Structures are given as structure tokens and as C-alpha cells.
Amino acid sequence: MAVGEFALIEQLQGRLGGGGKGVLLGMGDDAAWLDPAGQSLVTSMDTLVAGRHFFADVDPADLGWKALAVNLSDLAAMGAQPRWCLLSLALPMRAEGYSPWLEAFAEGWHTLAESTGVALVGGDTVATDGPLTLTVTVLGVAEQGIMRRDAARPGDLIWVTGTLGDAAAALDLAFVARGLPGYDFAGPATQAQALEARRLRPLPRLDFGRAAQAAGVACALDCSDGFLADLDHILKASGLRARVDLEHLPLSPALRDCIDQDLVRWQRWPLTGGDDYELIFCAPPSLTPALLNIAHSCALPITAVGQILPADSQPTESVDIYWQERPLALPGIRGHQHVF
Amino acid sequence: MAVGEFALIEQLQGRLGGGGKGVLLGMGDDAAWLDPAGQSLVTSMDTLVAGRHFFADVDPADLGWKALAVNLSDLAAMGAQPRWCLLSLALPMRAEGYSPWLEAFAEGWHTLAESTGVALVGGDTVATDGPLTLTVTVLGVAEQGIMRRDAARPGDLIWVTGTLGDAAAALDLAFVARGLPGYDFAGPATQAQALEARRLRPLPRLDFGRAAQAAGVACALDCSDGFLADLDHILKASGLRARVDLEHLPLSPALRDCIDQDLVRWQRWPLTGGDDYELIFCAPPSLTPALLNIAHSCALPITAVGQILPADSQPTESVDIYWQERPLALPGIRGHQHVF
Numbered sequence: 001m002a003v004g005e006f007a008l009i010e011q012l013q014g015r016l017g018g019g020g021k022g023v024l025l026g027m028g029d030d031a032a033w034l035d036p037a038g039q040s041l042v043t044s045m046d047t048l049v050a051g052r053h054f055f056a057d058v059d060p061a062d063l064g065w066k067a068l069a070v071n072l073s074d075l076a077a078m079g080a081q082p083r084w085c086l087l088s089l090a091l092p093m094r095a096e097g098y099s100p101w102l103e104a105f106a107e108g109w110h111t112l113a114e115s116t117g118v119a120l121v122g123g124d125t126v127a128t129d130g131p132l133t134l135t136v137t138v139l140g141v142a143e144q145g146i147m148r149r150d151a152a153r154p155g156d157l158i159w160v161t162g163t164l165g166d167a168a169a170a171l172d173l174a175f176v177a178r179g180l181p182g183y184d185f186a187g188p189a190t191q192a193q194a195l196e197a198r199r200l201r202p203l204p205r206l207d208f209g210r211a212a213q214a215a216g217v218a219c220a221l222d223c224s225d226g227f228l229a230d231l232d233h234i235l236k237a238s239g240l241r242a243r244v245d246l247e248h249l250p251l252s253p254a255l256r257d258c259i260d261q262d263l264v265r266w267q268r269w270p271l272t273g274g275d276d277y278e279l280i281f282c283a284p285p286s287l288t289p290a291l292l293n294i295a296h297s298c299a300l301p302i303t304a305v306g307q308i309l310p311a312d313s314q315p316t317e318s319v320d321i322y323w324q325e326r327p328l329a330l331p332g333i334r335g336h337q338h339v340f
Numbered sequence: 341m342a343v344g345e346f347a348l349i350e351q352l353q354g355r356l357g358g359g360g361k362g363v364l365l366g367m368g369d370d371a372a373w374l375d376p377a378g379q380s381l382v383t384s385m386d387t388l389v390a391g392r393h394f395f396a397d398v399d400p401a402d403l404g405w406k407a408l409a410v411n412l413s414d415l416a417a418m419g420a421q422p423r424w425c426l427l428s429l430a431l432p433m434r435a436e437g438y439s440p441w442l443e444a445f446a447e448g449w450h451t452l453a454e455s456t457g458v459a460l461v462g463g464d465t466v467a468t469d470g471p472l473t474l475t476v477t478v479l480g481v482a483e484q485g486i487m488r489r490d491a492a493r494p495g496d497l498i499w500v501t502g503t504l505g506d507a508a509a510a511l512d513l514a515f516v517a518r519g520l521p522g523y524d525f526a527g528p529a530t531q532a533q534a535l536e537a538r539r540l541r542p543l544p545r546l547d548f549g550r551a552a553q554a555a556g557v558a559c560a561l562d563c564s565d566g567f568l569a570d571l572d573h574i575l576k577a578s579g580l581r582a583r584v585d586l587e588h589l590p591l592s593p594a595l596r597d598c599i600d601q602d603l604v605r606w607q608r609w610p611l612t613g614g615d616d617y618e619l620i621f622c623a624p625p626s627l628t629p630a631l632l633n634i635a636h637s638c639a640l641p642i643t644a645v646g647q648i649l650p651a652d653s654q655p656t657e658s659v660d661i662y663w664q665e666r667p668l669a670l671p672g673i674r675g676h677q678h679v680f
Contacts, residue, residue, distance in 0.1 A: 024380060025488060028577070030414040030561050031384035031478075033486050038378050040364060044371035045426040045477060047464045074370040086385040088428075088475045124387045130470010135428045137385060137477040138371075146373050148365060221370050237368070 008125045015106035020119025022083055032121035034084055039141035042080035046071050050131035060101045062200040064108030071138040072204035073277040077222035079147045079213025080140035082116055087123035090133040147213050147220035150237035156282035156308040161205050161300055163252040164227050168273020170199035191254035202277035211294040220281035226272040230280055235318040243320045244306035267330050282308055348465045355446035360459025372461035374424055379481035382420035386411050390471035400441050402540040404448030411478040412544035413617040417562035419487045419553025420480035422456055427463035430473040487553050487560035490577035496622035496648040501545050501640055503592040504567050506538035508613020531594035542617035551634040560621035566612040570620055575658040583660045584646035607670050622648055
């Protein structure tokens with residue numbers, strides 16, 4: 001390391017490295033020293049690369065928010081309480097330097113970190129010849145237990161929090177706005193801002209996740225790869241199948257305005273689009289009243305969109321998709337657009 | 341994500357994601373669930389970028405070892421016991437794919453992980469248009485307390501474990517071998533292999549760190565940026581100065597063979613060269629017998645190289661460097677060669 005790196009670390013430390021619950025020693029030493037107060041730990045790590053996970057010209061405040069949010073969403077899916085995080089920034093050289101950029105990044109990060117009680121306790125800052133790359137590790141505590149993806153049971157209802165497809169629609173609109181070939185959706189201009197806000201600043205469902213776990217929900221994961229792909233993770237891990245009623249997938253008013261009965265869009269946005277950061281969870285019907293109460297107290301709608309089915313001895317698709325009570329065959333729905 | 345990413349994660353999981361002490365739920369869910377058994381936690385994160393922190397054509401087995409080792413070294417400096425880690429791989433697209441590369445990487449990683457009792461519990465795998473970039477987060481437990489960089493006291497002896505400068509000399513030799521302009525050291529061919537082994541497979545000083553902390557050492561850090569820069573971190577954090585006797589810096593036989601009385605090399609390799617991953621620690625002279633006993637039982641030599649001095653009211657250099665009892669003025673010794 002040399003001067004510039006230390007200066008950036010000190011800037012981050014000054015803006016974000018304040019104390020926090022259970023922080024015995026925060027940023028500035030070889031490692032952080034933390035006190036989980038006898039609780040078990042939950043930890044996850046996510047990496048975002050410019051040009052792949054976000055536009056290189058993203059507002060750094062939005063990036064700061066999202067880098068933390070996508071990690072917190074993993075803790076929400078476990079029903080854990082976030083406490084601490086570490087941040088690695090691989091920064092391409094820029095003639096104008098990173099100081100104002102880091103200030104804005106820290107502001108967006110801080111807004112979410114403060115409201116969710118997460119302290120930055122360490123990390124790294126390096127130079128790269130490649131795109132800006134961020135890696136975040138979050139650490140939380142589990143008060144009682146956790147929710148896991150292999151715990152679905154036949155007969156469970158499949159629920160999702162909030163609404164699906166907004167971020168994927170917003171991404172398409174952003175591609176249209178940038179004139180990318182192949183993106184020719186007629187953009188619903190009046191709704192674009194609402195969709196874009198969901199893409200840029202997802203809200204990790206932490207309160208709901210913790211309350212659902214405490215109420216007895218055993219199976220959840222966060223919806224980041226697209227609803228169908230993520231549900232498939234649950235089904236593979238649990239060794240089960242499912243039925244999903246496509247028209248039940250919850251849509252925001254903005255998305256509903258521009259999706260109508262267009263099945264291509266239903267497939268592209270709420271069914272297989274990514275970056276929702278909602279929770280998918282499975283629970284026996286007996287838990288429905290408790291779950292609706294939790295949803296009400298979190299001011300977060302939840303929607304039952306299907307049901308877990310027993311494993312089939314015949315090798316078939318793991319999800320039967322219905323549209324208004326009729327089985328639906330959609331072409332190519334397993335292929336989610338990503339680089340790897 | 342799509343197929344390739346999941347396949348790589350499954351491959352890593354299969355090779356490295358086995359259980360471990362305190363692993364309640366390992367790789368494969370949104371997050372890992374860990375039990376620190378009532379102990380406090382120590383955590384650190386480091387990022388390595390191809391072309392900056394390692395040669396892009398590095399043997400992946402060596403890279404796997406080193407990526408873990410440099411992180412474990414941070415825990416060693418705290419006196420912590422490593423338990424778990426998370427690994428993020430940002431991989432450039434390669435026509436030949438990553439499967440054999442990952443196998444070799446996992447082998448090198450596993451060799452060190454197994455001998456130090458560290459379980460891989462999570463991480464991420466993404467594609468990048470830039471260089472291969474690895475980020476590792478390690479988690480350990482502190483049985484009693486930790487060592488920190490701001491805890492030096494006037495009168496403390498300054499000690500280092502092992503030997504300094506090997507990795508820096510090996511890096512210069514590697515540059516010479518690659519014909520980089522400006523690198524014209526006459527390479528000590530017979531010693532090159534020993535030096536290179538130290539550069540490629542550093543040994544985190546975990547046993548010594550834990551024992552030193554338990555014996556009452558309060559101040560330590562790991563020597564990764566170069567001895568002088570790292571000692572300066574201690575002095576700044578502790579608000580103190582130091583005297584260092586340059587000829588006391590411990591050298592390996594291989595390095596001693598090629599350094600002789602060449603002060604430029606003394607300055608360049610053991611004094612300011614990086615990547616040593618030894619521990620620098622400060623302790624009152626009364627601890628010397630106990631420390632020598634620990635060193636003996638760890639089969640790791642330790643060497644006193646100077647002493648902590650009170651803060652000076654005059655603004656001077658924080659370290660007075662002596663060579664055979666005479667003050668030494670070395671040109672440009674504060675500037676360590678790094679990108680930032």
C-alpha cells in the first residue's frame with residue numbers, strides 16, 4: 001500500500017467506521033474484534049462488478065446503497081439480525097481521484113446502514129486495471145434459528161413479499177434509454193421512475209424475515225436471480241416440485257400499467273427477471289393468519305403464488321406454471337440472462 | 341446467475357465446502373450459519389488482483405494457498421484462532437474454462453486450510469472483464485483477548501518472527517527473469533528457489549500469535565506492507581517513536597548470501613519490501629524469557645530489532661535507523677512501491 005490507499009481507507013473509516021453494537025475494535029487494525037454476545041452467526045458475501053451488475057456511470061450513492069442492500073437481503077432470507085460488514089473496493093485509476101465519489105458512495109451506504117443497524121468494521125481498498133469491483137461481507141446474529149432453502153414441505157404455500165419484476169423492467173428501460181440493440185420495449189415513461197427506484201435502491205426485507213422465522217417459517221431464500229430460478233433452488237434443495245399461478249405474482253402499480261396481459265413480459269419481468277430482493281418463503285397453510293399479521297405490522301404485502309408438491313417419480317419440470325387455471329408452456333424460461 | 345456460475349460454485353463446494361468446527365450450515369444457502377461457542381470474533385478481508393498482487397500466470401495452487409495465507413496472517417497478528425472463511429472469485433472469461441484451474445486452486449487452498457482448521461462457508465463467483473480478482477474474508481475466535489497496533493509502550497522491545505525480505509527479493513528476481521526494464525539485480529541463482537517459496541507460500545504465524553497473546557503481548561501487527569511501513573502503523577497508532585538497528589533485521593540464509601553489506605538491498609528487501617507475512621510485535625523486556633520459550637516451542641525464531649521510544653515533542657521521523665551503532669540516513673525510504 002502507499003499514500004493514496006491509506007487516504008481512501010481513512011476517508012471510509014471516517015465516514016462509515018464508527019462504533020456499533022458489539023464492536024470491540026473496528027476499522028484500522030489488522031482485523032476487527034466483535035462480540036456476538038453468545039448468539040450464533042450468519043454470514044454472506046456478494047461481489048458486484050461494474051458493467052455487469054451495475055452501470056459504470058451509476059450514481060455512487062445508489063451504488064453504496066445497493067452494495068449493502070443485496071448483502072443484507074441474504075441475511076433477511078435467513079431471518080438474521082445484521083450487525084457488521086466488511087467492504088472491499090477494487091478501484092480503477094481515475095485522473096480525478098476518488099474522494100468525491102467515495103463521499104457520495106458512503107452517503108448512500110450510510111443511509112441504509114444506519115437504518116438497519118450495520119457497522120462497517122473492516123475491508124480493503126486496492127487498485128485494478130479492470131472495472132470497479134465491490135465485495136461485501138455481512139455478519140449478523142441469529143436469535144433463535146434460521147430459515148433455509150432445503151426446508152420446504154409438500155403442501156406448503158409459496159409466498160413472496162412485496163412485488164416482483166420492477167427491477168428487471170427498469171433495467172430493460174435503462175437499456176432502451178441507452179439505445180442498446182435488441183431492447184425496443186415501448187417504455188412506460190410515467191412509471192419509469194418508480195421502477196428505477198426499485199432497481200437502484202432495493203429494500204432488504206429484514207424485519208419481515210426475522211418475524212417470519214420467529215413465527216415458525218422454516219424455508220426461505222431471497223429472490224435475486226429471478227423468481228423461477230430462485231424457486232428452483234428451493235425445489236432442488238428440498239427434493240420437491242411446485243405449482244405456480246403466474247397471474248398471482250404480485251406486481252407494483254407501475255409494472256401492472258405496462259405489463260397488461262402480455263405473457264412475454266410476464267415471463268421476462270416478474271417470472272424470470274432478477275434483482276428483486278424480495279423473499280420467497282414456504283409455509284404450511286396453518287401459518288397463514290400469523291404471516292398476514294406480520295405482513296400487516298411490517299407494512300409489507302405478501303402474496304401466495306403457488307404450492308409445494310410432492311416429488312414426482314417421473315423426471316419433469318420442477319415447476320408447473322398455470323395461467324388462469326390452465327397449464328402454460330413458456331419457451332426458454334429456464335435460461336436466465338447472465339454472463340456465467 | 342446461470343449454469344456456469346452454479347457449476348463453479350458446486351465445484352468449489354465439493355472440494356472445499358466440507359463441514360468444520362462450529363459450522364451449523366455451510367455453503368449452498370443464502371448465508372452460512374456459524375456457532376462461535378460464546379467466544380468473541382475476529383474478522384478481516386483482503387483482496388488480490390492479478391497483475392498487481394500476483395502474476396496473472398501464477399500456478400493456481402500457489403494462488404489458492406496465498407489468498408488464504410495473507411488473510412490468516414491478519415488473524416495471527418490479532419492472536420486469534422481461525423475458524424471460517426468466505427471467498428469471492430471474479431473470473432475473466434476464458435475459452436478453456438475454469439474447471440482444471442479451480443481444481444488446482446482448491447488443492448493449494450485446501451492444503452493450508454486443513455492444516456490451520458479453516459472451513460470455507462460461503463462466497464461468490466462472478467465474471468469480470470478485468471483481471472482475476474479474489475477477495476477473502478476470514479473469521480476467527482479470540483479465546484481471551486487480542487493484540488492491537490495501538491498498544492506499544494515506551495521501553496518495549498520490537499520483535500519480528502522469522503525472516504524479512506525474502507519475498508521482496510524473490511519478486512525482484514521474478515521481474516529480472518521476465519526481463520522487466522529497471523530490474524537488473526544479479527540474481528543469486530542457487531538461492532532463488534528458497535526465496536521464491538517464501539514469496540509464493542507464506543506461512544501465517546498463527547501458533548506463535550496465539551501463544552504470544554496468551555503470554556501477555558498486547559501489541560502486534562502483520563508485516564505485509566514492508567517492515568518500516570508496518571512499524572510506522574504501530575508508532576502512529578500508539579503515538580510513539582522507535583529505534584531500529586538495521587543489521588539486526590533477521591535474514592534467511594538465502595537472502596544473507598545475496599545481500600552482504602549492500603545497503604541498497606538492505607533497504608529494498610528486509611527494511612521496506614512487502615509480502616513478508618511475519619509478525620512485528622512489541623513487548624516489555626520482562627517478557628523476553630517467555631517469548632523465547634514460545635518461539636522455541638513453535639520452532640520459529642524471533643529477533644529483537646529495536647526499541648520503542650517516547651514520543652518526541654519535535655516533529656521528526658518516527659523511526660531512527662541505525663547501522664552498526666551509527667545513525668543512518670537513507671534516501672526515499674518512506675516510499676513503498678505500490679499502485680495507490
